[in-house]
Amino acid sequence: MAAGATAIVCAFVLGERDLLRAGVLVLVLPLLSTLAVSRTRYRLACARRLNPSRLPVGHESRVDLRLENVSRLPSGLLMVEDQVPFTLGGRARFVLERIEPRGCRELSYRIRSDVRGRYRVGPLTVRLADPFGMVELIRSFSLSDTLTVTPAIVALPPDRLGGAWTGGGDSLARTVALAGEDDIAPREYRHGDDLRRVHWRSTARHGELMVRREEQHWQSSGTLFLDTRRTAYWGEGQASSFEQAVSVTASVGSHLGRAGMGLRLVTDAGEVLPRSVAYEGAFEGALLDALAVARTSRNRSLTTGMAALRGSGGQGRDGDGLVIAVFGILSVEEAGAVAAARPGNASHVAVLIDAVPPEHAGPPVHAPKPASGPGSGYAAGPARLLRAGGWRVVVVRSAAELAGAWAAADQSGEEFARGAS
Incomplete structure (x- = not known):
């Protein structure tokens, strides 16, 4: 437009009619393009599908887009862009030359994340342009979807967990299901x-x-406890010890949920998920969704979490059957308090994350001194106190070691149960 106005002025100064015609054309063309694009009445419909919509870290999900022209006019040049967070791979752009009336185009791309969380995919934006490429108009759909990236899950061996970990007998402590x-x-x-x-x-x-009265439906029950205190872990991002604790909790919860246990999730801040009947992976899905967005807390004490673990009013919960608690680094005082808080006859298992701190980062301030000797570290002292308090203790440096430690602990529990009998 500036060039057209300049050409018109020069045409009057120089007395050139041909230059005047060219100047008018250059001046009017962008205005006509703007009018044409603004009056465009394309009616487009969009649908999106994530397959799958929930996946572990490091895995890929496929996004399928379907863009349909529901108007009676063919579309012009379209640039389609799906809004994708940078963590999932950045922008997804496509150029479509033309969509015929009542026609559709199917597009697909892949996304992945190495960081757990809940991410918004969309909305889809469409850029309309005139044939000369002078004017661009942006239209956006309101539809968006959610992708949940869950912690990594370690497959645990299909052992006889019940008899070994509850201290004897052939089955876990049982409670009546709510639907009983x-x-x-x-x-x-x-x-x-x-x-x-x-x-x-x-x-x-x-x-x-x-x-006749019908038979009761019995169901094994248990509780998962996750220590989320920031002071109990070190490191940042995927390399942090907290990520290992979250992965361990997800692995144990999925394993027990698939075995048919009714579980609940408790953290140092209180109860997160109430006990639910293990039906078709309902608790497993809710657990993974909760752990996908789990973050470290500013709590410095386990008092609230231990109270929620014991139940309201601090009363013991013998019906819990099996309690599995995942801790970071515990101080000697904290380990003693946790050992003393073991309620009733429920079987308690503590999984201690004894991850090696990075070279540039020291351990938490309250961490005890690491013990010397093979197989010992910051968790050696707290582990002894917990065992003395009746807890069964598993020490791992990362979630990758959980499968071996789980099988070894179960085998030792079987030997203990046979010796006691």
Whole structure:
């Protein structure tokens, strides 16, 4: 437009009509392009699918886009861009020359993340341009989707966890599931009972209508505890010891959930997930979603978490059956307090993350001095106190060591149970 105005002025000064015509054309063309693009009434529909929408760190997800022209006019040149966080790989751009009326285009790209979290994918933006490339108009859809990147999960061996880790017996401590029904003994008929449940032999013996009670549904129960205090871990990002603790918690929770246990999740800040019936991976999905966004807390004490672990009012929860707690570095005082807080007859397992700190970073201020000798470190002292308090202790430096330590601990538990019997 500036060039056109300059050409018109020069045409009047020099008396050149041809230059005037060229100046008017150059001046008017951008205005006509702007008017044409602004009056464009494309009607586009967009659909997006993430496959899968939840995945572990380091894995890829495929994003499928479907862009449909629902108007009666063909579209012009389109540049399509899906808004993607930089952590997932940056921008996803496509250039579409033309979409015929009622036509559609299918696009796809892949995203991945090495950092767990919950990420927003979208919305999709479409840039419309005139044939001369002078004017560009941006339109944006409101549709967006969420990608959940969960912690890495270590596959644990399919051992006989129940008998070994509960200190004897053939099964875990059991509690009645919330959906459980009455026991099998007959009872008096109540209004509304199904007549097909009438127990005629008991009816004849008691002289009144009796119905069968159905068998209770029993379910193993347990509690997961995750220490999220910032002072208990060192390092940043994926190399931090906190990431190892989160991965260990996810691995244990998934393993026990698939085994049919009803679990709940507790941290040093209190209860995060209430106990749920293990049905078709419901708790596993909720656990992974919660751990995907888990962050370190500013708490310096485990008091609140231990109170939530024992239950409301500080009363013991014998029905917990199995308690597995994942800790960072514990001081001697904290280990003693945790050992003393072991309630009732529930079996308690402590997984201590004894990760080696980076060279440029020292251990937490309250960390005890590392013990000398093979296989010992910052967790040696707290581990002895927890064992003395009745806890079964597993020490790992990273989540990758969990499978071997898990199998070894279960084997030692079986030997202990046989010796006790």
